[in-house]
Amino acid sequence: MTSAPSPPPEAFESRGAGSGDGEGDTIHEACGVFGVYAPGQPVSHLTFDGLFALQHRGQESAGMAVSDGERIFVEKSMGLVSNAFDDYKLAALQGHLAIGHTRYSTTGSSTWHNAQPVYREPGESGFALGHNGNLTNTPTLADEAGMLPGTVTSDSDLVGELIAREFPSDEAMSSDGRDLERALLKVLPRLEGAFSFVLMDAAHVIGVRDPHGFRPLCLGKLDAGWVLASETPALDVIGAHFVRELDPGEMIVVDANGYRSVRPFPPERVNPTLCIFEFVYMSRPDSVLYNQEVHSARQRMGELLARQAPVPADMVMGVPESGVPAAEGYARHSGIPYGQGLVKNRYIGRTFILPDQRMRDRGVRRKLNPLRANINGKRLVVVDDSIVRGTTTRQMVRMLREAGASEVHLRISSPPLKWPCFYGMDFGTRAELLAANMSLEEITKYLNADSVAYLSLDNLVTAIGAPGAGFCTACLSGEYPTEVDDALSKHVLEVQPVRG
Numbered sequence: 389m390t391s392a393p394s395p396p397p398e399a400f401e402s403r404g405a406g407s408g409d410g411e412g413d414t415i416h417e418a419c420g421v422f423g424v425y426a427p428g429q430p431v432s433h434l435t436f437d438g439l440f441a442l443q444h445r446g447q448e449s450a451g452m453a454v455s456d457g458e459r460i461f462v463e464k465s466m467g468l469v470s471n472a473f474d475d476y477k478l479a480a481l482q483g484h485l486a487i488g489h490t491r492y493s494t495t496g497s498s499t500w501h502n503a504q505p506v507y508r509e510p511g512e513s514g515f516a517l518g519h520n521g522n523l524t525n526t527p528t529l530a531d532e533a534g535m536l537p538g539t540v541t542s543d544s545d546l547v548g549e550l551i552a553r554e555f556p557s558d559e560a561m562s563s564d565g566r567d568l569e570r571a572l573l574k575v576l577p578r579l580e581g582a583f584s585f586v587l588m589d590a591a592h593v594i595g596v597r598d599p600h601g602f603r604p605l606c607l608g609k610l611d612a613g614w615v616l617a618s619e620t621p622a623l624d625v626i627g628a629h630f631v632r633e634l635d636p637g638e639m640i641v642v643d644a645n646g647y648r649s650v651r652p653f654p655p656e657r658v659n660p661t662l663c664i665f666e667f668v669y670m671s672r673p674d675s676v677l678y679n680q681e682v683h684s685a686r687q688r689m690g691e692l693l694a695r696q697a698p699v700p701a702d703m704v705m706g707v708p709e710s711g712v713p714a715a716e717g718y719a720r721h722s723g724i725p726y727g728q729g730l731v732k733n734r735y736i737g738r739t740f741i742l743p744d745q746r747m748r749d750r751g752v753r754r755k756l757n758p759l760r761a762n763i764n765g766k767r768l769v770v771v772d773d774s775i776v777r778g779t780t781t782r783q784m785v786r787m788l789r790e791a792g793a794s795e796v797h798l799r800i801s802s803p804p805l806k807w808p809c810f811y812g813m814d815f816g817t818r819a820e821l822l823a824a825n826m827s828l829e830e831i832t833k834y835l836n837a838d839s840v841a842y843l844s845l846d847n848l849v850t851a852i853g854a855p856g857a858g859f860c861t862a863c864l865s866g867e868y869p870t871e872v873d874d875a876l877s878k879h880v881l882e883v884q885p886v887r888g
C-alpha cells in the first residue's frame with residue numbers, strides 16, 4: 389500500500405513573470421535534490437536538514453518521499469522547507485530511505501501539483517522522482533509518447549510518466565526488485581537537456597546526472613549509509629563525508645548492498661559542460677565543484693576583474709550576497725580598501741507584483757539599504773555577479789548616489805548575459821536581457837554608472853581554476869551544447885530594443 393501525497397493546504401497563485409519589484413530582474417534558481425539510504429537513521433530529519441542546506445536552489449515548494457521498505461510516503465508543500473515540514477510531519481515519515489526536493493519552477497507553473505517529488509504508482513510500491521534542470525526535448529518526448537497537451541504539467545512530470553509506462557505489468561514484475569532501474573535505463577537515453585535526478589522505490593535510492601553534467605550531483609557517505617545531494621554543504625550538514633561528484637552520464641544505485649555505478653548513455657553522448665553559473669552565482673560559496681571551492685573561485689574572479697578593469701576609487705563593496713567574495717578579491721588585488729556599502733534584508737521571502745511605478749522603484753529598498761556613513765563622498769567600486777534586466781542595478785546605483793556616493797563604478801564578475809538558458813536557470817527571454825539589447829556605452833548610460841566592466845570569459849574560466857574541465861557558457865556565448873526543440877526556443881531567442 390502506498391500513501392497518497394497530502395492535499396494542498398491552500399491555493400497558491402502563479403508567480404508573475406517580471407514583476408518589476410526586482411524579482412523579475414534576478415537569476416532564478418533551478419532546484420535542489422537530495423537522497424539518503426541509511427538504515428537505523430532518522431532519514432526524514434536527515435532529508436530536512438539536507439534540503440535546508442539547499443534552500444537557495446528553490447524557494448517555491450519543498451517535498452520529500454520516505455520509504456520503510458514497503459510503502460512510500462510523500463509529503464510536499466508550497467513555500468520554504470521550514471514551512472513545509474514540522475516535527476509532527478517529520479515524525480510521521482518513518483523509514484530508512486528517502487529523497488527530497490526544493491523547487492523553483494522553470495517549467496510548469498508554481499502550484500502544489502507541480503511540487504516534487506513526483507510520485508507514480510506502478511509496481512508494488514511505486515516510485516518517486518526529484519529533478520534539477522530542464523529537458524530541452526519535452527515537446528518531442530510528449531509527442532512521441534502520444535500525450536495530449538496538458539496531460540503532463542512539467543518536464544519532470546513527463547519523465548515520471550515515461551518511466552511509469554516502462555514498468556512491467558504486475559504479473560511480469562521481476563523477482564530481483566530492479567524494475568525501476570530497468571525502466572530508467574529505457575527512458576534516460578531518450579532525454580535531452582539538463583537533468584540531475586534522485587529517484588526511489590521501496591528498496592533503492594538512485595541518482596542520475598545527464599551526459600553533460602549541467603547540474604551538480606554528489607555522493608556522500610554516512611557511517612551507515614549513503615547520500616546524494618545537489619551540493620556538498622548538504623552532506624556537511626548531516627555529517628556525511630564527501631565521496632565524489634557523480635560523473636556526467638553516470639547513474640548511482642544505492643541499496644542494502646551498498647552502491648553500484650551504471651553508465652546508461654553511449655560514450656559519444658558524454659560531454660561534460662557544467663553550468664558555469666554554478667560558480668558565478670548559483671551554488672553556495674562553501675560548495676565544492678570540480679574540486680574547487682566556490683568561494684575561492686569567486687574571490688579569484690574579483691582579482692582578475694581588478695587586473696582587467698582597474699579604476700581609481702576609495703572603497704570596494706560587494707552587492708550582497710553573491711557579489712561579496714568577488715569584491716573581496718577585487719579589493720585584495722587593487723589595494724583599494726574593502727567596505728560594506730549595502731545591508732541586505734535576510735528575511736525576504738515571497739514578494740508580490742507591485743502595482744505602480746513608485747512602489748516598483750522602492751522594490752530594491754525592501755532587499756537592500758545603504759550604509760550612508762560608509763558611502764558618503766566616496767568613489768565606489770561596486771562588484772556584482774551579473775546583470776539580468778538591469779532594473780535592480782539601476783535602482784541600486786540611484787540609491788548609492790542618493791546616499792552620497794561621488795562615483796559609482798560597476799564591476800561584474802561574469803561576462804554580459806546575452807542569451808537565455810534552456811537548462812534550468814530562468815533569465816527570461818533575449819528581449820529582456822539588458823546586454824543582448826544594448827552596447828556597453830548604452831548600458832553605462834542606462835544604469836547611470838560612471839563606468840561598467842564585465843569579467844571576460846577567458847578570465848572567468850581561469851578564475852574557476854579547474855584545468856581541462858568543460859563548461860556550458862551558452863548564456864554568455866550563444867553556443868548551446870545541445871539541440872533545443874524549436875517550440876521551446878522560438879520566442880525566447882528574439883531580441884528587441886529595450887530602452888529605460
Ligand code: SF4
Binds near residue numbers: 810812860
Ligand atoms: S545557459 Fe548559462 S545558466 Fe544555463 S546552463 Fe548554460 S551557463 Fe548555466
